[in-house]
Amino acid sequence: MTVARPARARKDSAPPKSGKKTRATGGNASAGAPSGRGVTGHRTGLLESMLRIRRFEERCVELYSAARIRGFVHLYIGEEAVAVGVNEALTPEDAVVSTYREHGHALARGITAEAVMAEMYGRTTGCSGGRGGSMHLFDVSRRFYGGNAIVAGGLPLAAGLALADHMRGQPNVTCCFFGDGAFAEGEFHETANLAALWKLPLLMVCENNLYAMGTALERHEAQTDLAMRAASYGMVAWAVDGMDVEAVEHAARRAVEGIRNGTGPHFLELRTYRFRAHSMYDPDRYRHKAEVERWKERDPISLLTDRMRENGELGDKQLARIEQRITDEIDHAVEAAERAPEEPVEHLLHHVTSSSAEAVS
Numbered sequence: 066m067t068v069a070r071p072a073r074a075r076k077d078s079a080p081p082k083s084g085k086k087t088r089a090t091g092g093n094a095s096a097g098a099p100s101g102r103g104v105t106g107h108r109t110g111l112l113e114s115m116l117r118i119r120r121f122e123e124r125c126v127e128l129y130s131a132a133r134i135r136g137f138v139h140l141y142i143g144e145e146a147v148a149v150g151v152n153e154a155l156t157p158e159d160a161v162v163s164t165y166r167e168h169g170h171a172l173a174r175g176i177t178a179e180a181v182m183a184e185m186y187g188r189t190t191g192c193s194g195g196r197g198g199s200m201h202l203f204d205v206s207r208r209f210y211g212g213n214a215i216v217a218g219g220l221p222l223a224a225g226l227a228l229a230d231h232m233r234g235q236p237n238v239t240c241c242f243f244g245d246g247a248f249a250e251g252e253f254h255e256t257a258n259l260a261a262l263w264k265l266p267l268l269m270v271c272e273n274n275l276y277a278m279g280t281a282l283e284r285h286e287a288q289t290d291l292a293m294r295a296a297s298y299g300m301v302a303w304a305v306d307g308m309d310v311e312a313v314e315h316a317a318r319r320a321v322e323g324i325r326n327g328t329g330p331h332f333l334e335l336r337t338y339r340f341r342a343h344s345m346y347d348p349d350r351y352r353h354k355a356e357v358e359r360w361k362e363r364d365p366i367s368l369l370t371d372r373m374r375e376n377g378e379l380g381d382k383q384l385a386r387i388e389q390r391i392t393d394e395i396d397h398a399v400e401a402a403e404r405a406p407e408e409p410v411e412h413l414l415h416h417v418t419s420s421s422a423e424a425v426s
């Protein structure tokens with residue numbers, strides 16, 4: 066098994082410099098157009114997906130402040146390139162397991178803004194029937210197996226899904242998103258070991274945003290080079306600039322190709338940053354404003370927009386049209402959620418137990 070030498074970890078929490086990307090793939094994602102839409106069309110699609118996530122969550126902030134949605138809400142703003150870039154490498158038959166910060170993963174996977182917004186409202190039309198809320202988005206029809214509130218809790222589930230596909234001879238990959246905080250949990254290490262030992266078709270996507278709630282990575286991990294630690298389990302692992310959607314897509318395609326070729330699990334450490342607090346309740350006092358501002362200079366949406374503008378691939382009018390389309394989509398999602406019913410109390414015991422294996426087919 067090839068074990069790629071991962072990039073060295075940064076010593077501070079400065080963002081990777083523009084033009085000095087940690088892209089480990091050596092290739093140029095823009096040289097190909099994997100979607101068949103041409104390079105410009107493909108980039109426009111990436112941009113639209115990232116903008117959808119950003120605008121959706123900005124609307125969630127407004128709705129939360131107006132007490133239209135409640136409970137825990139963890140925003141993905143700043144990390145959109147990860148969900149969008151990785152999803153590009155997956156097929157509808159692949160499986161996805163996510164965290165509590167999963168609005169972006171769900172939207173990138175194609176769950177509609179309407180179904181996600183209804184879930185935020187706790188309405189029956191939500192993707193989890195209104196029972197999950199922000200942290201438990203779920204859609205078996207898209208092989209999107211949650212939304213998980215337990216740090217690292219999705220990893221053993223993902224290994225199980227990958228094992229099932231492996232045993233059934235299905236050529237599918239299971240992609241599991243998790244944070245840097247997962248390295249402090251036994252479930253991460255148990256999953257990494259078993260997946261490598263059994264050569265499971267598992268893509269481990271670590272969103273290293275440098276903080277686990279208010280704790281900086283270097284305050285809880287002695288070795289902060291996460292890709293190197295993953296490689297120590299005997300799997301291919303490398304670090305990628307998680308703010309550059311094309312670098313993410315390129316790396317994810319390479320990893321997925323390796324997995325489908327039977328070389329076992331692959332690990333990607335995506336170096337990214339959340340621009341907002343950990344959750345709506347977090348006063349965000351553990352990091353300097355200057356650090357946040359430095360990372361915002363590498364906003365994944367601006368990075369792609371600037372690249373497209375420089376190449377003459379995007380003009381003001383086209384961007385305005387995309388923004389309008391997304392605004393309309395989200396307006397519609399909010400209106401529909403406002404009108405949708407809550408589950409009647411008589412249904413309280415529905416779906417509590419399952420009489421068949423229908424849930425995982």
Ligand SMILES: Cc1ncc(C[n+]2csc(CCOP(=O)(O)OP(=O)(O)O)c2C)c(N)n1
Pocket residue numbers: 166214215216243244245246247272274276277278343
């Ligand atoms: C097993 C477990 N321990 C503690 C918590 C409380 N908790 C919720 S989020 C979080 C931080 C996780 O950070 P990370 O994995 O880096 O993900 P991020 O929030 O940065 O996306 C913690 C400790 C939890 N949900 N589950």
Ligand SMILES: [Mg+2]
Pocket residue numbers: 244245246272273274275276277278
């Ligand atoms: Mg984190």
